[in-house]
Amino acid sequence: MTVSNNNNTKIGWFSSGAPWVWISAGAVSISLVMVFGLLLLIAARGLGYFWPADVVAMDYTERDGTEIRLMGEQRETELVPLERLIDAGYQLQDHSGDVERHLLKTGNRDLYGMDFRSVIEPDIKHRTIPDGVVVIERHEWGNFYGFLKSVKEAGVVIAEGESARAMLEQRFARSLSLHDEIKHIEKIEIGAINYQLERLRLKTRKLELSNTLDTQREQEIAAERAEEQQRYEVLQKKLDDLYTQINRDSLVATVADGREIEIALAKVVRIYRPNEMGFGDKMLHYFAKLWEFVSDEPREANTEGGIFPAIFGTVLMVILMAILVTPFGVVAAIYLREYARQGPVTRVIRIAVNNLAGVPSVVYGVFGLGFFVYFLGGNLDALFFPEAAPAPTFGTPGILWSSLTLAILTLPVVIVATEEGLSRIPRAVREGSLALGATKAETLWRIVIPMASPALMTGLILAVARAAGEVAPLMLVGVVKLAPSMPLDGNFPFLHLDRKFMHLGFHIYDVGFQSPNVEAARPLVYATALLLVVVIVVLNLTAISIRNRLRAKYQAV
Numbered sequence: 413m414t415v416s417n418n419n420n421t422k423i424g425w426f427s428s429g430a431p432w433v434w435i436s437a438g439a440v441s442i443s444l445v446m447v448f449g450l451l452l453l454i455a456a457r458g459l460g461y462f463w464p465a466d467v468v469a470m471d472y473t474e475r476d477g478t479e480i481r482l483m484g485e486q487r488e489t490e491l492v493p494l495e496r497l498i499d500a501g502y503q504l505q506d507h508s509g510d511v512e513r514h515l516l517k518t519g520n521r522d523l524y525g526m527d528f529r530s531v532i533e534p535d536i537k538h539r540t541i542p543d544g545v546v547v548i549e550r551h552e553w554g555n556f557y558g559f560l561k562s563v564k565e566a567g568v569v570i571a572e573g574e575s576a577r578a579m580l581e582q583r584f585a586r587s588l589s590l591h592d593e594i595k596h597i598e599k600i601e602i603g604a605i606n607y608q609l610e611r612l613r614l615k616t617r618k619l620e621l622s623n624t625l626d627t628q629r630e631q632e633i634a635a636e637r638a639e640e641q642q643r644y645e646v647l648q649k650k651l652d653d654l655y656t657q658i659n660r661d662s663l664v665a666t667v668a669d670g671r672e673i674e675i676a677l678a679k680v681v682r683i684y685r686p687n688e689m690g691f692g693d694k695m696l697h698y699f700a701k702l703w704e705f706v707s708d709e710p711r712e713a714n715t716e717g718g719i720f721p722a723i724f725g726t727v728l729m730v731i732l733m734a735i736l737v738t739p740f741g742v743v744a745a746i747y748l749r750e751y752a753r754q755g756p757v758t759r760v761i762r763i764a765v766n767n768l769a770g771v772p773s774v775v776y777g778v779f780g781l782g783f784f785v786y787f788l789g790g791n792l793d794a795l796f797f798p799e800a801a802p803a804p805t806f807g808t809p810g811i812l813w814s815s816l817t818l819a820i821l822t823l824p825v826v827i828v829a830t831e832e833g834l835s836r837i838p839r840a841v842r843e844g845s846l847a848l849g850a851t852k853a854e855t856l857w858r859i860v861i862p863m864a865s866p867a868l869m870t871g872l873i874l875a876v877a878r879a880a881g882e883v884a885p886l887m888l889v890g891v892v893k894l895a896p897s898m899p900l901d902g903n904f905p906f907l908h909l910d911r912k913f914m915h916l917g918f919h920i921y922d923v924g925f926q927s928p929n930v931e932a933a934r935p936l937v938y939a940t941a942l943l944l945v946v947v948i949v950v951l952n953l954t955a956i957s958i959r960n961r962l963r964a965k966y967q968a969v
Contacts, residue, residue: 435658452862453947459628460941462701464694467545467557468516469668471537475502482531483545483557483668484518486688487931497532509965515931519547519555520667528931539689546665548675549682552710552930556675558665564674566660575661578950580683590658591967595649600902606902612637617799633827653686684946705939710894714923715932719940721898725891725913726880726947728899730816731878732909733822734866734872740819741826742861742868748827749834750856769824777885785809785889811899812909814890818882822875829874833867834860873952880948882916891915893922916944 465485472482491656512533521527550555562572563579571579580886612633619625658678666672684697708718752758789806797805806812837860845855892912920940927933
């Protein structure tokens with residue numbers, strides 16, 4: 413009797429569904445732990461890159477017995493089996509067990525040919541953290557590690573020894589100010605002049621093709637061109653003077669092995685002394701580097717500097733994609749649910765829409781390249797931009813075609829989500845509206861669509877989440893390694909949909925797999941991946957906030 417009761421209890425427990433609830437909860441918990449664990453790993457690997465580590469100097473014995481002196485930042489440490497190092501040629505017969513191997517960022521790539529090297533602990537004879545080490549971030553050749561010796565002006569030493577430090581800070585602040593002024597003139601002012609000159613050239617060519625270029629118009633264009641040329645000459649003269657000023661200052665520093673090198677301050681991005689910095693100074697430096705990462709342009713083959721153009725390009729492309737996909741998806745869902753006759757044809761269309769969601773994204777990229785870029789863009793060039801031939805205007809990959817390609821890629825998601833939202837609207841609501849004298853169009857526009865808007869936003873959230881992380885189709889229809897100018901600037905018409913752009917996903921691929929400096933690129937891959945996740949989360953949270961507001965507004969209906 414007791415056994416029977418126990419069996420009945422077990423059967424009752426299983427039939428109640430409680431085990432499946434616990435299994436589902438466990439699966440969700442494991443998934444969340446894995447997701448957050450991955451994010452923590454990415455954050456730790458990426459965000460740690462910006463911390464100013466102490467510079468270590470060490471006496472090191474190479475495999476051939478040569479004694480050298482190294483100096484740099486110790487980036488990573490790992491345990492390597494002894495047998496593996498012996499097979500690689502190291503003389504370590506007196507040791508046993510695993511051996512520590514350190515990755516040292518030695519910088520000075522212009523002197524050593526590489527700025528990272530591996531050292532093993534048994535071959536390190538002496539290690540110190542020297543005072544007076546200066547780290548110089550440069551526009552080219554990466555970091556420089558050494559000791560400041562003197563400061564020069566026009567090749568003449570103006571300060572050395574202890575006085576060189578104060579003089580360097582003063583001259584470097586002046587150099588940064590000049591650099592910002594030069595950058596503004598070259599990119600903004602001269603860039604605008606070049607843009608206007610190109611527009612005048614295209615205008616002249618267009619008038620020639622239409623046989624409407626008379627003497628009066630030619631003189632007007634020539635006068636505008638002369639005015640722009642005059643502005644350019646004034647700016648170029650100012651630019652030459654600024655370059656003369658910025659190139660006159662330089663510093664002389666010695667490296668660990670005693671060699672001297674002269675560095676022009678015009679090539680310097682930042683100067684700091686990590687071994688002399690306290691925790692507060694390091695925190696300030698850390699946040700300054702973090703801000704540079706999200707607000708500046710890349711340099712050194714995307715392994716240094718910031719990634720702002722990639723952030724901007726990703727967000728702008730997603731916004732354009734959302735603007736393009738929403739009306740098409742909503743109209744298609746309304747037709748299938750409200751107007752189409754429910755029969756075999758409609759069922760086939762729904763099956764086709766669902767199947768489109770499973771098509772590999774690179775197929776959409778091939779379609780976008782063939783249809784949007786070559787066919788549609790080529791015809792637009794022939795009809796509206798013949799003066800630009802043979803250079804393409806819209807007949808080349810650009811942000812417009814990328815947004816359209818991703819709009820088609822995410823269209824099935826929006827259609828399905830919107831149609832499901834429309835199907836949940838009670839029939840009595842429609843009939844009540846029609847009974848009060850509203851037309852079917854007014855019922856849809858004023859009653860049904862607002863009530864289904866939370867479902868529409870759900871589809872848009874899923875579309876944004878997928879589109880922001882796509883890379884394969886974008887490689888064919890508009891994304892590039894480094895865009896010389898962003899799609900949005902101060903030149904009319906301000907938003908240039910024909911331009912190529914940078915994308916965070918492609919930036920991760922390029923830095924991670926195409927970089928000539930793998931060790932320098934590795935932490936940037938983690939940092940950029942974390943930033944891409946943050947951008948996607950922010951975009952999704954914005955859409956979720958809008959959806960929740962709409963849901964609360966129509967909840968009582």
